[in-house]
Amino acid sequence: MRSRSSTIVELARHCKTSVATVSRVFSGKVHVNPVLRERVLTAARELNYAPQQTSRKDNVAIIIPPNQSIRPPSWYANMLIATIIQETTAAGMIPQLIEFSQIDLLYPNFTVAALILDWRERAEVYQGLIQKGIPTIGINMKIPGGYMVCTDHYQSAKQALLHLYEHGHRKIGWLDAHTNNWGSAQRMHGYLDALKECSIDFDERMICAQDATAALALDGLADVLHAGATALVCLHEDWVIQLNYYLQALRYKVPDDVSVITAEIPSLCQWMMPPWTTVEQDLQKLALDALELIPLLANGSLPVKASAAFKVQPIPNRLIERRSVAQCHQGNRMAE
Structure with a gap:
């Protein structure tokens, strides 16, 4: 050797x-x-x-999915990346956008920590960073041996379901990514627990799930509506605009024909016709929580490898009530 x-x-x-x-x-x-x-x-x-x-160890690597710069824009990724860059710069550190394929370029002599925004299961790759001496902080994702900051995805789902239940809805469609990543699995858990809490039987026809990087499927949405959904919940930011377009294409009027709650996209959801009720993640708090860990990692107060005792405190989300939720009718137009 x-x-x-x-x-x-x-x-x-x-x-x-x-x-x-x-x-x-x-x-x-x-x-x-x-x-x-x-x-x-x-x-x-x-x-x-x-x-x-460089001898300056104040570079923060922000790991993004491969081809993020050339694929269709992700509202969630773009909002989160912009927030992290802003807060990292304000803290006097240097943000570096690193695509997954460039991970080999990271060395501990000039990278204080890696913030992981790549929402795929690549645990073995990111564990390699830890072995090189680079602490990793997963943003809304778990990495064995790494640190994590997150918003409360479980709470966001329950919040949306309970709000619709209070408005008389019992057939609530669920549009989200497959549960093969931490965030979508947490949301599904919240959805199922809310159904149980409201004594609503689970109906698999109410579920439209697919790969997170794919577009919302029109046929999947139509199947949920055909099954009688009177309300829809879509907490996947990248599908919000598509959902609005598809509902218009199907000549569905919100909230007269179907009620809707989605993830919040600032300066967009408030201008829907009518403005949509949403669940908002506190992206600034998410970025700040991650950056608060970095000085502790840099000065040795926290070890490079997170211990089993390290606890994650999810950041609560906020329900923004607008005008896309109405009292439930007996059924939707497509199911009649």
């Missing part, structure tokens, strides 16, 4: 490329041929090379 760290010159010579190219690979700012990039990163691991870009 190699004990001495290699220099950038030795790494460039080993890869039969220039020092400038190696530098571009680790800066992440300029496009490098993917094959060459992988060759340099592999050799860097073999030769025990670590870049020395």
Whole structure:
């Protein structure tokens, strides 16, 4: 096993490329041929090379899903990323957006912590960061050995269901991602517990679930409406605009034909016709809670690897009542 760290010159010579190219690979700012990039990163691991870009350990890596910059915009991701960048900068730290494919560029000598905004199950990859000495903080996601900050997804679902129940609704459609990630699983748990609390039998026809990165399925929504749903809950921010479009396409009037509660999108939901009742996550508090952990990690008050005793205190959500929920009619138009 190699004990001495290699220099950038030795790494460039080993890869039969220039020092400038190696530098571009680790800066992440300029496009490098993917094959060459992988060759340099592999050799860097073999030769025990670590870049020395900066001696300042105040860089906060914000890990986002692959191709986030070229895929259709995610309202939730965009709002959260913007909030985290704003609060990180205000705290005097340097935010760095890192795509999942660039994780090998992170080194503990200049990264104080990694905030994970990639809502996929990649536990083994993020555990690798911890092993390198980089603390990880999952944003609305769990990472074994990592820290976590989150809003109360369970509460948001119960809040929406109970509000609709109070308005006489008993057939409540649920539009959300599959329960293969922490947030959607928590919301489904809240939905089921609210049904039980209200003595409403579970009806699988009320569920429209699909991959979080896919568009809301029109046929799935139509099936829920055909099954007699008098109200819809959609706490997936990226589906809110699609839901509005589909309801208009189906000539459904909110709330006369169906009541609706969705996730809040600032400066959008309030301008729906009529304004929609929503559940709002406190994204600023979410970012601040994550940033409060960083000084404790930097000065050693908290270990790089979170202990089993570390407890997460979910941030409560807020129900914003507007005009998209009405007293329940006997049934919706499509089910008649």
